[in-house]
Amino acid sequence: MLIALVLLVLAAFLALVAYGRFAERAVGPPSSALPAQPAQTRLDRTIEPLQAAHPGQSGLFLVSDNADAFAVRALSARAAERSLDVQYYIWHADLTGRLLARELLEAAERGVRVRILIDDINAHGADLGLRSLAQHPNIEVRLFNPSRNRGGTLGRGVEMLLRAVSLNRRMHNKAWIADGRLAVVGGRNVGNEYFDADQQTNFLDADVAVVGPPVEQTAAIFDAFWNSRGALPVEALAKDDAVPLPELSRWLAADLEGQSARPYLEHVAQSATVRRLIDGQARLHWTEEAEVISDPPEKAFGDGEDGWLVAHIAEQAGQATRAFTMISPYFVPGSQGERALVQAVQRGIRVEILTNSLASNDVMAVHSGYARYRKPLLEAGVALRELMPFGPSESSLFGSSGASLHTKAYVVDDDSAFVGSFNFDPRSVRLNTEMGVRFRHPELAREVMALYAAYASAQKSYGLAVEDGRVVWLDERTDPPRRLRHEPETRWWQRAIVAVLRWLPIESQL
Template sequence: MTESLPLWRRLLRVLAIVLALLVLLVLSGLLLADRLTPQARGERSGVLPVQAAQTRIDREVSALQAAHPGQSGVAFLSDGLDAFAARSVITERAERSLDLQYYIWHDDLIGHLMARALHDAAERGVRVRLLLDDMNAQDKDALMMALDSHPNIEIRLYNPFRNRSGIWRMVEMVQRVFSVNHRMHNKSWIADGRVAIVGGRNIGEEYFSARADVNFRDLDLLVAGEAVDEANQVFDDYWNSDAAVPISALAYHTRAQLRLLMRESDNRARLDAAQPYLEEVAASRQRARASEEPLHWSGDVHIVSDPPMKHRRDDRHDWLVTRLVDMLTAARHKALLISPYFVPGDEGLQGLAQMRARDVQVGVITNSLAANDVVAVHGGYMHYRVPLLQAGVQLYELKAHGQATSSGLFGSSGASLHTKAFVLDDRHGFVGSFNLDPRSAYLNTEMGVIFDDPVLARQLTGEYLRLASPEQSWWLGLDGRDRVRWLQRTPPPTWIGTEPDSSLRLRTSARVISWLPLESQL
């Protein structure tokens, strides 16, 4: 009788088999490539042509455009309640079409209130097209299919999984690890092809100041006029791309699901937590009637985006990162950057250092470890703090519990930065979905608004200064041994030697992650 193998050798054999299976699974994904990706089956469609006076929005925007020919009107939406109300009001006023694309749509209070608003619009005869990234759509098929069952609503998923849930979705993620890594991070809400909201907010409670534990400080721009034609083209390009697959080709639905969704949305609208949002929508209607012109009109505003099939193109000339880097490197005296996930990489570090060498003031606001909702990103960012500070870059990190300055329902609770923007030379600027990290640059698709306008630049600078204030953020510096220190600038000023407001476990996790070769995925 042969002796049984030692336990360690049996475990080693099992581990080798598991690793071999994983390698074979990934190799099969590489060899089969796009054959594993669900193929687009939706009919092509385009934005419905705008008319001079067909809808209420047509009439309002046409009158404003007549007074500002060739220009675009812009309004900043930094407050969560205002951002919710703006979406709700333009949705209520839409009479022709609603075109939306989002990275995340949560199944929560805000998600249900906005889903109900889309359904109500569809009931009025409005055509609704909703494009969602599929990475965060797991377990939401019932919600999506309920809406999609309405004859005036169609939902498509970007780069979707064949397997909708469970272990097989996980197996597919491993097999398609390289192709599923490319996601649609765009965020836009377009009403009647005339008014667009573009920026950093996804659809969920934390993006609209509706959670009791943590909320994102975020920024959108409401745009009307010439630039909205660019938003319409971006949406149509994505909607008709090979990466967009109708949810109806991936999952099954019944009419009963729609009835259940509407009952649940009605119940949520009756909750006490929903009342401030519904009241803000009513107040926003009153403000819109009382104000003849709430927008700032400018002749140099553009809505820009990555190509929808970015992950299949080696030519980067039309990638958003190329355009934004060109803007940054052209700065002559000031560059103020806001990015929740800030991993500049060696190339970005070199670029910022060269700007400082040209005597350009460079300031960066990002999340502190305690405020960052993705510890891995902070681990990637940690490497760059010392060389950035040595180069003369001003670094600020948002506090997790800054003083509330917005009218959000839970403004004094934990905060995490989610605004993605920059302002250059007091006139050029960008607001959108693009983080200053490798994922936004090379993996995800992104979009946003760029402008050349001193008034808009002044507004964005005000947002930067608010976030950089002593109440909201830490100022970073180096001690005599080039170690990072955090300055608490509220009286009495105090230097802190470790990541503020963070636990030993959190600091250890970030440090360990910083040693791993993950930067290209952050």
């Protein structure tokens, strides 16, 4: 047994050394965001006057509707004439993923420089499509912290075993930047479930579209990750023959003829809200106190803790004097987070938290980590609510009745807030790189609070309480509320799995 362990450690060390040498040779040439110009592109001409009218300020626009979130990306890609920089944890090759890939390819055909940075953990198997896009002279594709083995499940599994520590750290950032003038930052990845196109379950999510100084900050963050040692060109990894560009273009264009794409095409054509944003006519929230903040790419390699996002979040949250309201789909506060929330209540601060119920949570392990904190938080006076798994069918373009919380936001004292990719769990704190927009603007903060109020309503969430030493769920759709003694709308085996997982020492990975 000891010999096997020694051999495993030695193999892991050699794998790390070999990968490091490979990565040094494979890293691509550095490049930087193309600077905005006074009137070079359509977006320059529409946004420059707005910035001139609000010198030193940032313009913010909350994007809470999923279909609008798709439209703002598609329409900004169509308006772009200089550059598109996109950075995502997940980019699915489903309907919406293919439609947005087509927008990027068409932009490149117009001469727009396109840079695509995707985390590799969910990109495995998509090499052929990414490599095909990278054939275009105006498109570059890089994968963050990729596995070297692309040939099959067995080889990748061995590499994941030998490089378990390094491959466990991921880039969770989400950003879309058009012409250095407009950026979209928030919680959404690219895929059907983020844009109301999934036929089973769709995410409730939020982004913030920004103009002004936050766009430059977002571009600087993108450049830092793009030029880091963790971002490798897809050509250096994928060895399969790429699909010729004309064939790829025909394949992507075929979606336009299908019935499933019609709702999206119609929404993009009819979305007055998003079109006004792209045309510079939308009513933006202007403030001098807004910034896009991010973990540094070095966090993905465990290098130090300087500049980590959690410090900025703790600073802003610690300024609360009256109220702290949090929306977090994955909520595992840890002992330190639990202590901070309890101390806030003891200082007289109203603390309210909305997260997923077990029935609406797509990761049972995370729910097991959260469950152990419910009772002490409730007993300390923290208000907890859990999202119900089913929402109204009209919320989806395709009639989906499932709902899962994916919004990551908090509001401090009803006047400042944060919207981004940061979950309140150990993985976001210590393992993944995260980013988001923090700002002080009472009206926009109220818009984020309105999301909380909608999701946390009696029609969409359960209230939680402690009765006779046990956690109970209150279904407030009835008067008086119906009291449930176990996780609502779940089966015994789901609850059993969570109970078993609670005993495992896995909280640091959640």
